[in-house]
Amino acid sequence: MPWIILFVAGVLEVIWATAMKSSNGFTILVPSVVTVVTMLGSFFLLSIAMRSLPLGTSYMVWTGIGAVGAFIAGIILHGEAVTAQRMAAAGMIILGMLMMKSAS
Template identity: 65%
Template structure:
C-alpha cells in the first residue's frame, strides 16, 4: 500500500506543478486553488508512504515522478523543447527511480 500512496502522491505533484505554472504567479484563482488542494493531497499521501518506506526512497521517487511528469506535460501542454539530451536526462531519472524501487526492501 505505501507504494500506491507514493505513486498517487507523485501524480498529484505533477498536477500541482502544472497548476502552479497555469496560475501565472498566483494571479489566477482557479489554478491557484487547484494547486493548493493537490499540493496538500500530495504531501498527505507522501506522509502516509513514509510511514513504512525509507525517507530517501520515498522522497526520491516522489520528486522523480513529479519531475518526469512535469517534463512530459511541459512538452505536451506548453510546447517546451524535446531534445535528445533532455530525453536522455528524463530517461536517467526514470532509471534512477527503477533502481531505487528494486533496491528497497
C-alpha cells in the same frame, strides 16, 4: 499499498506543478486553488507512504515522478522542447527511480 499511495502522491505533484505554471504567479484563481489543494494532498499522501517506506526512497521516487511528469506535461501542454539531451535526462531519472525501488 505504500507504493500505490506514493505513486498517487507523485501524480498529484505533477498536477500541482502544472497548475502552478497556469496560475501565472498565483494571479489566476482556479489554477491557484488547484495548486494548493493538490500540493496538500501530495504532501499528505507522501507522509503516509513514508510510514512504511524509507525516507530516501520515498522522497526520491516522489520527486522523480514529479520531475518526469512535469517534463512530459510541459511538452504536451506548453509546447516545451523535446531534445535528445532532455529525453536522456528524464530517462536517467526514471532509471534512478527503478534502481532505488529495487534496492528497497
